[in-house]
Amino acid sequence: MxxxxxxxxxxxxxxxxxxxxxxxxxxxxxxxxxxHHFPGLARRVPAAEGGCGGCGGSCGPGPGKKPAGVAQPIQLHLPRRR
Incomplete structure (x- = not known):
């Protein structure tokens, strides 16, 4: 078993x-x-609609986001030592 x-x-x-x-x-x-075989399947399986990975097209720049070609600074957040 x-x-x-x-x-x-x-x-x-x-x-x-x-x-x-x-x-x-x-x-x-x-x-x-x-x-075609299971009509209710679309409601249960996460849809792969739009965009490249099925996230609904949220990959593009939105409000407050810079376009992909613009350099962005990297911020490191190190844990505090105790």
């Missing part, structure tokens, strides 16, 4: 990692194909 539980967890983790690391066009194609 314990082996079965471990096998299911490893399988689930492998599928999750593959889905997360998969390119967005592949995820969209798989979702489109799966929706």
């Amino acid at each position: 314990q082996t079965l539980i471990v096998a299911v967890l490893v399988l689930w983790a492998s599928l999750y990692a593959a889905w997360t690391l998969m390119p967005a066009p592949w995820r969209r194609a798989l979702l489109r194909r799966a929706q």
